[in-house]
Amino acid sequence: MASASLALSTILPLSSSKPRNPRKPSRRNPRTNFKPKSKFPPLPPAYRSAGGEATTYTRLPPKDSAFDDPYLEIRLHDSPPALEFNQGRASGGKGSDFDEEMPEELMGFESDDGDEEVILSSSFDLESEGEESDLPSEYEGYEDLEEFLEKGGDFKEKGVPAVMRCFDRAKIYVKAGDGGNGVVAFRREKFVPYGGPSGGDGGRGGNVYLEVDGSMNSLLPFRKTVHFRAGRGSHGQGKKQAGAKGEDVVVKVAPGTVVREASNGDVKGEVLLELVKPGQRALLLPGGRGGRGNASFKTGMNKVPKIAENGEEGAEMWLDLELKLVADVGIVGAPNAGKSTLLSAISAAQPTIANYPFTTLLPNLGVVSLDFDATMVVADLPGLLEGAHRGFGLGHEFLRHTERCSVLIHVVDGSGQQPEYEFDAVRLELELFSPELVDKPYLVAFNKIDLPEAYEKWNAFKEYLENRGIHPFCISAMNRQGTHEVVLASYELLQKQLEARREVEEYPDLANLNHVADTVRKQRSVSMSEFEIIHESNSNTWLVIGAGIQRFVQMTNWRYSESLRRFQHALEACGVNKSLKKQGVKEGDTVIVGEMEMVWHDANENFGPSNSKKQAVESEK
Numbered sequence: 001m002a003s004a005s006l007a008l009s010t011i012l013p014l015s016s017s018k019p020r021n022p023r024k025p026s027r028r029n030p031r032t033n034f035k036p037k038s039k040f041p042p043l044p045p046a047y048r049s050a051g052g053e054a055t056t057y058t059r060l061p062p063k064d065s066a067f068d069d070p071y072l073e074i075r076l077h078d079s080p081p082a083l084e085f086n087q088g089r090a091s092g093g094k095g096s097d098f099d100e101e102m103p104e105e106l107m108g109f110e111s112d113d114g115d116e117e118v119i120l121s122s123s124f125d126l127e128s129e130g131e132e133s134d135l136p137s138e139y140e141g142y143e144d145l146e147e148f149l150e151k152g153g154d155f156k157e158k159g160v161p162a163v164m165r166c167f168d169r170a171k172i173y174v175k176a177g178d179g180g181n182g183v184v185a186f187r188r189e190k191f192v193p194y195g196g197p198s199g200g201d202g203g204r205g206g207n208v209y210l211e212v213d214g215s216m217n218s219l220l221p222f223r224k225t226v227h228f229r230a231g232r233g234s235h236g237q238g239k240k241q242a243g244a245k246g247e248d249v250v251v252k253v254a255p256g257t258v259v260r261e262a263s264n265g266d267v268k269g270e271v272l273l274e275l276v277k278p279g280q281r282a283l284l285l286p287g288g289r290g291g292r293g294n295a296s297f298k299t300g301m302n303k304v305p306k307i308a309e310n311g312e313e314g315a316e317m318w319l320d321l322e323l324k325l326v327a328d329v330g331i332v333g334a335p336n337a338g339k340s341t342l343l344s345a346i347s348a349a350q351p352t353i354a355n356y357p358f359t360t361l362l363p364n365l366g367v368v369s370l371d372f373d374a375t376m377v378v379a380d381l382p383g384l385l386e387g388a389h390r391g392f393g394l395g396h397e398f399l400r401h402t403e404r405c406s407v408l409i410h411v412v413d414g415s416g417q418q419p420e421y422e423f424d425a426v427r428l429e430l431e432l433f434s435p436e437l438v439d440k441p442y443l444v445a446f447n448k449i450d451l452p453e454a455y456e457k458w459n460a461f462k463e464y465l466e467n468r469g470i471h472p473f474c475i476s477a478m479n480r481q482g483t484h485e486v487v488l489a490s491y492e493l494l495q496k497q498l499e500a501r502r503e504v505e506e507y508p509d510l511a512n513l514n515h516v517a518d519t520v521r522k523q524r525s526v527s528m529s530e531f532e533i534i535h536e537s538n539s540n541t542w543l544v545i546g547a548g549i550q551r552f553v554q555m556t557n558w559r560y561s562e563s564l565r566r567f568q569h570a571l572e573a574c575g576v577n578k579s580l581k582k583q584g585v586k587e588g589d590t591v592i593v594g595e596m597e598m599v600w601h602d603a604n605e606n607f608g609p610s611n612s613k614k615q616a617v618e619s620e621k
């Protein structure tokens with residue numbers, strides 16, 4: 001005997017139950033280029049280089065103070081002047097013929113004040129005493145950049161060209177298709193009286209798949225398309241015809257894509273999948289189940305059911321995609337060191353090579369063949385500046401591509417001012433990015449040995465490294481001198497690494513690619529009797545939270561009067577009414593289940609006297 005009932009008052013979508021938009025951009029991003037006021041005089045002629053001459057853009061501290069503590073901030077005030085390009089023009093350094101050499105991507109960087117400007121170096125003085133701070137207005141109130149960073153200063157990701165930002169990261173929205181609705185229909189045929197219920201079930205919603213497309217090498221396509229929705233199932237029809245299945249959606253990603261749940265604020269989401277091999281396909285979200293038509297509700301007790309279900313809503317989520325290139329060997333080094341030249345010398349790849357820093361904005365891949373069956377994939381990465389971990393230059397975000405590399409080739413510009421310091425600064429940046437990177441086997445290639453200024457520095461450099469147990473190679477990438485030795489040595493290192501990895505099985509295959517879909521299914525099949533009740537005493541509202549019961553509400557088609565009865569029955573059967581009464585629900589209180597808002601009525605006169613009201617009052621006391 002029912003002693004209480006919930007009367008339907010309104011059906012409203014609850015704004016509070018809607019997930020927050022996870023795309024809301026995080027305001028805290030420490031990878032920004034500061035815009036220093038140009039207080040340096042133009043570069044002396046010694047720094048202006050042309051043709052094949054090399055330039056060092058790494059600003060280095062006095063040796064002793066800087067490297068005692070690897071995390072010590074590198075002081076920049078002893079540095080030579082900054083290179084600053086204003087409106088595509090070099091205000092120091094290279095002279096006006098620079099604009100002709102600038103690639104399109106470098107033009108038109110957005111700067112904080114909207115001018116077109118790119119800052120290629122970070123040489124502003126944070127330490128200058130007695131001088132006014134050079135920090136831009138956003139950083140007012142902070143002593144210096146360091147304090148600003150510590151207090152979680154607010155950076156905008158500017159200065160990094162969009163193409164670079166979008167190349168290896170993307171945020172996408174995926175939604176599985178909703179199931180089609182079931183229908184109420186009855187068979188009407190001549191000579192067949194009382195034909196019985198014949199409403200068909202709705203079709204299943206389309207699934208969302210992720211598939212590795214071997215021909216893709218970046219996540220750039222996601223710049224244009226962010227939302228991926230699978231089709232909804234068709235509704236059922238009369239004559240017991242079930243609806244058609246919704247169309248699946250297949251999201252193609254590049255090999256090496258790591259899929260995470262979208263980040264929540266600063267916290268990175270959990271890694272869901274690592275998609276490495278071309279052709280791999282993962283079922284990410286299963287489509288919603290089709291609603292049942294009235295034919296499915298026929299029972300011995302109810303032979304003419306006038307009830308049908310809505311289709312189940314398809315699951316939805318935001319994903320963070322991150323591309324980590326799948327290369328065996330990564331070439332790292334300061335800007336303009338000759339990394340791309342080396343790649344072009346050892347492989348058939350044709351990366352852009354030019355005598356200015358940051359020619360390479362996106363990593364290039366090349367295949368190096370030593371023999372018929374001995375090949376390795378080599379990645380040439382953008383140049384790395386000291387201070388990159390704070391966003392100087394292009395930042396060091398792209399270094400994640402080296403995480404999957406087994407071996408690194410560190411190219412040092414031999415014609416630079418201080419190759420040893422350049423070497424140390426880049427190593428430090430690698431370490432700051434990830435200590436694991438520093439542990440990777442690497443070899444050092446001292447480049448541009450064909451230039452006299454490099455040749456002069458070779459012996460000192462060699463000695464400096466040999467004292468630390470490193471045996472550098474000297475090469476001229478441009479003339480292909482010594483490059484073969486570098487290839488052979490890196491191949492040897494690679495083989496050793498691969499063997500070691502085979503033993504340890506460092507990268508276990510994520511065997512079940514469909515585990516996300518399995519989890520979604522599991523969550524959805526939760527029993528209706530697993531729920532939680534939350535009481536908001538100030539508004540006399542009771543929230544009933546439980547995946548099973550919320551799904552039941554969502555699939556209930558309130559157009560049919562029998563639905564309400566079935567729902568009341570379900571609430572009683574799974575113990576919601578009982579728990580509510582136990583917790584002291586009162587006449588007129590609001591009860592919310594999923595998107596349904598109802599008013600509680602203590603007793604129904606038709607069902608005879610009830611003591612529930614008394615109980616409620618007592619419990620309130």
Ligand SMILES: Nc1nc2c(ncn2[C@@H]2O[C@H](COP(=O)(O)OP(=O)(O)OP(=O)(O)O)[C@@H](O)[C@H]2O)c(=O)[nH]1
Pocket residue numbers: 051052053054333334335336337338339340341342352353354355356357358359360361381382383384447448449450451475476477478479
């Ligand atoms: N003389 C000489 N010049 C070289 C050599 N290797 C590279 N260069 C020159 O150095 C300049 C920079 O070469 P890139 O290969 O673009 O340097 P990179 O390290 O890829 O530079 P970014 O991509 O900007 O970081 C170009 O003008 C090359 O011609 C070399 O062995 N000898």
Ligand SMILES: [Mg+2]
Pocket residue numbers: 339340341351352353359360380381382
């Ligand atoms: Mg390059």
